[in-house]
Amino acid sequence: QQTQAFYQSINAMLMNEAQDARKLIRKTTKGDFQGSNYLIAAELERQAGDFQQAQVYLIQAMDYPTAEPLALMKQAELCLNNGLNQEAMNLLSSVEGKIRSTKSFVVLKLQVLEGLNDWAQIQSLAKENKKLLGDLYFTWSSQWTTGEFAAIASKQGAKALKSHWQQLSRGERKDQANQLAYLQLLIDQGLSSDAEKELVAIAGKQQHAGYWKLFKQLNHPSPTLAITFIEQQIKKESDNGSLYSVLANLAYNTADYELANKAVNKALELDNNPADKTLLACILEKRNEFEQANVVYKGLLK
Numbered sequence: 564q565q566t567q568a569f570y571q572s573i574n575a576m577l578m579n580e581a582q583d584a585r586k587l588i589r590k591t592t593k594g595d596f597q598g599s600n601y602l603i604a605a606e607l608e609r610q611a612g613d614f615q616q617a618q619v620y621l622i623q624a625m626d627y628p629t630a631e632p633l634a635l636m637k638q639a640e641l642c643l644n645n646g647l648n649q650e651a652m653n654l655l656s657s658v659e660g661k662i663r664s665t666k667s668f669v670v671l672k673l674q675v676l677e678g679l680n681d682w683a684q685i686q687s688l689a690k691e692n693k694k695l696l697g698d699l700y701f702t703w704s705s706q707w708t709t710g711e712f713a714a715i716a717s718k719q720g721a722k723a724l725k726s727h728w729q730q731l732s733r734g735e736r737k738d739q740a741n742q743l744a745y746l747q748l749l750i751d752q753g754l755s756s757d758a759e760k761e762l763v764a765i766a767g768k769q770q771h772a773g774y775w776k777l778f779k780q781l782n783h784p785s786p787t788l789a790i791t792f793i794e795q796q797i798k799k800e801s802d803n804g805s806l807y808s809v810l811a812n813l814a815y816n817t818a819d820y821e822l823a824n825k826a827v828n829k830a831l832e833l834d835n836n837p838a839d840k841t842l843l844a845c846i847l848e849k850r851n852e853f854e855q856a857n858v859v860y861k862g863l864l865k
Contacts, residue, residue, distance in 0.1 A: 565594035572603065581610060598623075598630025605637060614641055632662040640671060648678035666695050673703055682710040704740040712748050721752040743773045747780075755783040763792045775805055779812035789813055804834030811842055820849045837863060 572587035585607045591600040601624035608617035618641060624634035635658045642651035652675050655668075662668055669692045676685045685707040693700045716724045728736065728745050735741055742765055749758035759781050766774040781789055793810045800806060811826035823846050830839045840863055847856035 565591045569594065569596055569600055572600075572607075576603070576607065581607060585611065592623075598625075598627030598634065601627075602630055602633060602637070605634075609637075609641070614645070617641065632658050632660050636662065636668060636671060639675065643671070643675055643678060646678070648675055651675045652679065664695075666692075669695060670699065677706065677710075680710065682707045682714070685710070701740060704738070705744060708738075708741050708744040709747070712744050716748050716752055721749065721754050724748060724752070725754075725757070739769070739771050739773070743771070743777070746777050750777065750780050750782075755781050755786075759783070759786050759789050763788045766792065772805075775809050778809045781813060782816045784817065786813055786817065802833060804830045804832075804836070804839075807833065808836065808839050808842075811839070811846075815842060815846060815849075818849075820846050824850065 568587045568590040572584045572591070575581075575584035575587060585604070588600060588604045588607060591604075594600065601620045605617040605620035605624065608614070608620060618638065621634045621638050621641075624630040635654050639651040639654035639658075642648070642654065652672075655672050655675060658668065669688065673685055673688060676688065685703060689696060689700060689703040689707065696703065712724060712727070715727050724745070731741070742761075746758050746762055746765075749755075749761070758777070762774060762777055762781075766778075778789055778793065790810065790813055793806055793813065797803070797806045797810065807826045807830035811823045811830055814820070814823035814826060823842075827839050827843045827846060830836065831843065840859055844856045844859040844863070847853070847859065
């Protein structure tokens with residue numbers, strides 16, 4: 564009967580019949596399923612929002628050697644979700660076996676380290692598991708760089724951040740994640756003009772969608788270098804709507820609403836992007852063309 568209830572609970576869970584699954588799995592607590600029944604029960608309780616009962620089941624699962632590593636991981640996950648980062652790290656430190664080499668374990672540990680603001684450990688762990696993380700490596704690379712740079716900027720200021728950047732190796736300065744984090748912080752620190760020079764130099768050597776987002780944020784008077792660079796890129800790629808969008812944002816930020824209007828309309832002609840429509844409405848407002856701006860806003864609402 565317990566074996567039947569065990570398999571029926573799995574079927575009910577896969578059928579998204581959570582309440583039935585919970586009732587069925589509770590009937591298996593006196594059977595020997597190597598702890599798998601407790602792991603399933605804990606997950607069902609977690610999904611139902613009963614974290615205390617989920618914790619009880621996970622502790623019971625730890626009585627079984629084959630289930631213990633995953634039970635510890637799941638307990639760490641519960642702690643992480645409740646902001647108990649150090650408790651989560653203590654639990655992960657107790658995990659033994661092959662599960663430590665899985666992507667799920669590594670990602671969970673990175674999340675816990677992020678909660679602890681331990682960027683040095685995040686960097687070390689991510690680099691050790693670069694192949695395992697795949698596309699996620701770039702995401703974590705960006706995060707640890709942003710965290711490290713932000714700490715320098717907030718504690719020592721923009722001057723220290725610029726000095727730190729110059730002291731990095733050539734390879735580190737060529738890393739796109741490092742570049743994006745550094746340039747974003749320069750802009751955030753009010754050094755838009757300094758960011759412009761670096762951004763034009765970097766974007767001239769390699770392409771990345773993140774660069775265009777940074778160009779759009781430049782907000783100092785007369786970003787001539789940036790505007791000239793984007794106009795040169797447009798000559799090479801006249802059908803690239805993203806470039807016209809960048810030009811429109813640059814022009815808008817410097818109050819050149821005529822150029823902004825021309826550029827954003829070309830961007831919309833090539834790539835009907837909602838963000839560009841919003842920009843168009845803002846440009847029309849600045850040009851006192853309120854009726855047309857209203858039409859654009861209504862179109863966005865639809």
